Amino acid sequence: MLRHCINYGGRHDAGRLTADIRNEALKIGFAKTGFAPAGKTPFMAHFRDWLRDGLHGEMRYLERQAEKRGDPELVLPGVRSIVVAALNYYSGETPPSSPLEGNISLYARGADYHPAVMDRLKRLLRFIKSAVPQANGLCYADTGPVMEKVWGAETSVGWIGKHSGLVSRELGTRFFIGVILLDIPLAYDEKSEALCGDCRRCMDACPTGALAVPYRLDAGKCLSYLTIEFHGTVPPELRSLAGNRIFGCDECQNACPWNRFAVKTTVEELTPRKENLAPELLSLAGLSREAFERRFAASPVLRASRDGFVRNVMIALGNSRRAEAVPALKAALLDESPLVRAHAEWALKSVTGGH
Ligand code: SF4
Numbered sequence: 001m002l003r004h005c006i007n008y009g010g011r012h013d014a015g016r017l018t019a020d021i022r023n024e025a026l027k028i029g030f031a032k033t034g035f036a037p038a039g040k041t042p043f044m045a046h047f048r049d050w051l052r053d054g055l056h057g058e059m060r061y062l063e064r065q066a067e068k069r070g071d072p073e074l075v076l077p078g079v080r081s082i083v084v085a086a087l088n089y090y091s092g093e094t095p096p097s098s099p100l101e102g103n104i105s106l107y108a109r110g111a112d113y114h115p116a117v118m119d120r121l122k123r124l125l126r127f128i129k130s131a132v133p134q135a136n137g138l139c140y141a142d143t144g145p146v147m148e149k150v151w152g153a154e155t156s157v158g159w160i161g162k163h164s165g166l167v168s169r170e171l172g173t174r175f176f177i178g179v180i181l182l183d184i185p186l187a188y189d190e191k192s193e194a195l196c197g198d199c200r201r202c203m204d205a206c207p208t209g210a211l212a213v214p215y216r217l218d219a220g221k222c223l224s225y226l227t228i229e230f231h232g233t234v235p236p237e238l239r240s241l242a243g244n245r246i247f248g249c250d251e252c253q254n255a256c257p258w259n260r261f262a263v264k265t266t267v268e269e270l271t272p273r274k275e276n277l278a279p280e281l282l283s284l285a286g287l288s289r290e291a292f293e294r295r296f297a298a299s300p301v302l303r304a305s306r307d308g309f310v311r312n313v314m315i316a317l318g319n320s321r322r323a324e325a326v327p328a329l330k331a332a333l334l335d336e337s338p339l340v341r342a343h344a345e346w347a348l349k350s351v352t353g354g355h
C-alpha cells in the first residue's frame, strides 16, 4: 500500500516512477525493494546507547561519522527519498559437516557481496537518472555512513528482529541490502509490521549468550564478530562454543521461523563455491599469506585476514578433539604469527587433554 503519491512539479509522477523503479530492480536481480521518505535516521538513540555501552566490540569505525549516520541530509544535501534494495543470498540448507570440516557462514561461500550489490545499485541509479535526468543519487552497501538496516525497517522490506538483523516476511533473513539516497520524491511504502511477537528462537539458539537482551547484540560475545571482525585473542571461555565455525555464525538466522519461506538465490556471484561448503580444516591450517589470498580471492573471507582466519581454524581443530589434528597443530606452534601460535597451543591441549 502506498503512503502517499506526489506529482513532482508536473515533471514526473512519483507513483509511476516508483513502480518503474520497483520493476527495474526486480529485472536487475533485487528480490525486494522499498521506499522511505528521508529524514533524521530513526533508531539513532538505540544505536548511540549500544555504542556507549561498548557492545560494538572493537568495531570503532562505527563510532566515526555518527552525525552523518544520523542525518542523510549531511550525506546528500537535498535528499528526499531512500530506496532500499534486498539481494537474496540464500543457497539452501547446510549439509552436516564432519568434525574435521569447517563451517563458513552461508553469506560468505560465494564471491564478495559488495560488488554484487553495488553494481546493481548503480544500474538502478542509472535507470532512475534516465527517467529523471535532474535526479542526484548516492549508492551505499556497507560502504559509508548510512544505516542500511534501519532504513530497510522504514520500508516494506522488513523489520528489525530480536537478533538485530533485518527480517522480511517474504525473504526471511538471508539477504544483503543496499540503499540509494535520492534528491527527488517518490511514493513511499507502508512500513513493514514488526512480526517477532513472543518468539525468541534466535535468542535461545545463540551459543554464546550474545543475544541475552533482545535487539541488543553483544558483539564481544558474537561468534560472527569474533571470527570475522576481531583480529585478537578469542576469549578462552568462548573458544569451545565456536565449534567448527571458521568464518561467521548462522545460528540465530537458522533459528528464525521466517526463513521457512526463503527460496534459493538466482544471483550467480552469490552461489557458493564448492570448496567453501565443507572445507577440510587440515588443508587450511598451514595456509601462508599468499595461499590464503589465492584460496579466498574476491571472497568475503579475506576480511578475517590470514592470521585471524588461521586462528579460527586452530580453534576449530581444537574443538574437533581428533588425533589427526595433532601434526598440523604442532606445526602451527612454529607459525610466524603469535596469534596463531597461542591458539594452536590451546587447541593442542584441547585435543590431547594436555598430554
Ligand atoms: S551470529 Fe551466532 S553468536 Fe552471533 S548472535 Fe547470532 S547466534 Fe549468537
Ligand code: SF4
Pocket: 161, 162, 163, 167, 195, 196, 197, 199, 200, 201, 202, 203, 252, 255, 256, 257, 258
Ligand atoms: S527468531 Fe523469532 S525473535 Fe528472532 S528475529 Fe526471527 S522472528 Fe524475531
